Amino acid sequence: MRVGVAGLGRMGRPMAARLIAAGHEVTVWNRSPGKADGLDATFAATPRDLADRAEVVVTMLADDAASDAVHRGEDGLFAGKLAHTFLEMGTVSPGHIRNLDATTRAMVIDAPVSGSTPQAQGGTLKIMAGATEDELTHLRPILDVLGDRIEALGDRGRAAVMKIAVNMLIHGMNQTLAEALALTDAAGLDRTRAFDIIAGSAAGAPMLAYRRPLYLDEAAHDVTFALALARKDMDLALALAEGFAVAMPQSATTRDRLATAEAAGFGARDMAAILAHERGET
Known part of the structure; x- marks a missing residue:
């Protein structure tokens, strides 16, 4: 073809x-x-x-x-x-x-x-x-x-809605995972072991498996999904939710954290860089 x-x-x-x-x-x-x-x-x-x-x-x-x-x-x-x-x-x-x-x-x-x-x-x-x-x-x-x-x-547009819903969940998981690892890092736990325990728990998801290298050492790997695009996805999700009068307070927080990280210079880095941002790194 x-x-x-x-x-x-x-x-x-x-x-x-x-x-x-x-x-x-x-x-x-x-x-x-x-x-x-x-x-x-x-x-x-x-x-x-x-x-x-x-x-x-x-x-x-x-x-x-x-x-x-x-x-x-x-x-x-x-x-x-x-x-x-x-x-x-x-x-x-x-x-x-x-x-x-x-x-x-x-x-x-x-x-x-x-x-x-x-x-x-x-x-x-x-x-x-x-x-x-x-x-x-x-x-x-x-x-x-x-x-x-x-x-x-x-119908046209239904897949776009579904994709926005999927990405909204992924970016929420990304934020929560970053916070979980920031917590275990602060407590002195080995990050690799902490990550693998999370990935093997009820909180495990396919995303954790294929993005594992980025969460363990984001700066050492090529970008696979830019943080700025994650913020864009959350903008789409919140605009869609507003049109349907659906409340999404957790997603609003996720979007705000991504926007803050983007403003701090993390936009071109992988979305896993939200971990570095939450730890106060640059």
């Missing part, structure tokens, strides 16, 4: 690599062309050029504003003539997805993923899709390369 990938960040690049390895004819685009170095793919000059070369376009972009610029900006994806389906796989608001879908002749599906860089590399992402099973049939050759579980949630 002729597939386009827009956005070659920490998630988009390994996803593009998997599609190439699976035999798809892949074209890529990124604001910084150097991100495509080493990929056996055609590099498009503009998003429009990308959508002129691909039947299905996967976008992995940071937020609503970035997604809107790439889809509807000058020489944007929607100006292309070939692409008939756009899979927005980043974390964006449900309203943004519905607005995109309503303003193009093509089909725009929210298909955000749960997982981090290792899961993108291994094709074990969990994919939520704002589409019916029938609508996903022709996309299976793409989705099955990228993930090992695909949930068809029906």
